[in-house]
Amino acid sequence: MKVLIVGSGGREHAIAWSVSRSPKVDKIYCAPGNAGIAEYAQCVNIGAMEFEKLADFAQENQVDLTIIGMDDPLVGGVVDEFESRGLRVFGPRKNAAILEGSKAFSKDLMKKYHIPTAAYENFDDPEKALAYLRTEAKFPIVLKADGLALGKGVLICQNLQEAEDGVKEIMEDKKFGNAGNTMVIEEFMTGREVSVLSFVDGKTIKTMTSAQDHKRAKDGDQGLNTGGMGTFSPSPFYTKEVDEFCQKYVYQPTVDAMAAEGREFKGIIFFGLMLTKDGPKVLEYNARFGDPEAQVVLPRMKNDIVEVMEACIDGTLDQIDLQFEDNAAVCVVLASDGYPVKYEKEIPMYGFENFKGKDGYYCFHAGTKFKDGQIVTNGGRVVGITATGSNLKEARKNAYAATEWITFANKYMRHDIGKAIDEA
Numbered sequence: 001m002k003v004l005i006v007g008s009g010g011r012e013h014a015i016a017w018s019v020s021r022s023p024k025v026d027k028i029y030c031a032p033g034n035a036g037i038a039e040y041a042q043c044v045n046i047g048a049m050e051f052e053k054l055a056d057f058a059q060e061n062q063v064d065l066t067i068i069g070m071d072d073p074l075v076g077g078v079v080d081e082f083e084s085r086g087l088r089v090f091g092p093r094k095n096a097a098i099l100e101g102s103k104a105f106s107k108d109l110m111k112k113y114h115i116p117t118a119a120y121e122n123f124d125d126p127e128k129a130l131a132y133l134r135t136e137a138k139f140p141i142v143l144k145a146d147g148l149a150l151g152k153g154v155l156i157c158q159n160l161q162e163a164e165d166g167v168k169e170i171m172e173d174k175k176f177g178n179a180g181n182t183m184v185i186e187e188f189m190t191g192r193e194v195s196v197l198s199f200v201d202g203k204t205i206k207t208m209t210s211a212q213d214h215k216r217a218k219d220g221d222q223g224l225n226t227g228g229m230g231t232f233s234p235s236p237f238y239t240k241e242v243d244e245f246c247q248k249y250v251y252q253p254t255v256d257a258m259a260a261e262g263r264e265f266k267g268i269i270f271f272g273l274m275l276t277k278d279g280p281k282v283l284e285y286n287a288r289f290g291d292p293e294a295q296v297v298l299p300r301m302k303n304d305i306v307e308v309m310e311a312c313i314d315g316t317l318d319q320i321d322l323q324f325e326d327n328a329a330v331c332v333v334l335a336s337d338g339y340p341v342k343y344e345k346e347i348p349m350y351g352f353e354n355f356k357g358k359d360g361y362y363c364f365h366a367g368t369k370f371k372d373g374q375i376v377t378n379g380g381r382v383v384g385i386t387a388t389g390s391n392l393k394e395a396r397k398n399a400y401a402a403t404e405w406i407t408f409a410n411k412y413m414r415h416d417i418g419k420a421i422d423e424a
């Protein structure tokens, strides 16, 4: 098979690595890819939002399967473009990717189908949002831009002043662009967060092993929200009881709700959960693998990813026995100092050869490129260093040891990824 992967981050590197292990696959393309993905795939210089060019490329090169890694093209309808040309593609159509593309949609869906989530109101008029905040709100409170905002459109406001500033930022100044035309105001919840990714074929859902992300930039969960600074898998807080609850009240009900709405969902659903004292509740849905969740979940997956994705497309996921290794993995992101605000790029990187031939150690590239034959930094999150171990502590020790193998001048990382393990 020839497979095309769309995207250029650490998640797509993990997907490319996983696809490269499939005995069914003999050629991988990635658009646009990065310097690490280039090890398994021929990188093609087409942007993830250039749907027609992507589909033209798939047609011209007789690609058998295209995998969409990123949210923007899914929400924009790239799958519809591929399907209209009879091309096989993994991911939800536009009418289903709205599960991630609109937080107001997903909240209304959960309410209608009784899926546990935080109490909320949707607003498309800033005056009404302000009136609500001044009269009915309890603080802290959460403001969310409706649309995609690189994981940054969520503001946790401690008091009315912060919330008023937040409404201005999201709805009036349009800090997150059109994503802020509508806003969700949501009850603040407390508890452990856990990410559960799943494969879905329209009717059947098979969940993957759990993971936990670290969204803040600095140690101790301080600093700004980022795309994710590191992950571990499995989450020791995701117990059998939590899983049973979510299988019954969250996962299958979400798939059934989408089908009932005429928005059959095929692809990945990422459930962002909060384990509150009143039980698990949905924080958010994503319509794709998490980044960097994929970097700890995929190295633990036993199945041939291509076989599972084809089963999702064909509606035969019920016949797949999804299995994960009985081990653990930790991923530590090496970022450019200053991320997520301002940082330098094109800094030479060294040490990639240290990963050669080392089983259980991975360097997934997120923001890298080649410049004059040398690998240089090309983003805020630069690489994700993943290591496995027989348990979480060992995996963490291994991952932090391997973070030393890669060097670049403005290297920055958190030193407490997986610290929660000690409290489990």
Ligand code: AMP
Pocket: 118, 142, 151, 154, 156, 186, 187, 188, 189, 190, 193, 215, 272, 283, 284
């Ligand atoms: P989201 O993009 O919806 O996952 O939000 C990003 C982050 O904001 C989450 O991972 C949580 O840490 C936090 N967050 C979102 N919604 C809430 C909420 N209702 N209560 C508390 N924290 C929240």
Ligand code: GLY
Pocket: 151, 213, 227, 228, 286, 289, 290, 291, 292, 293
């Ligand atoms: N790591 C969180 C996300 O991919 O949305």
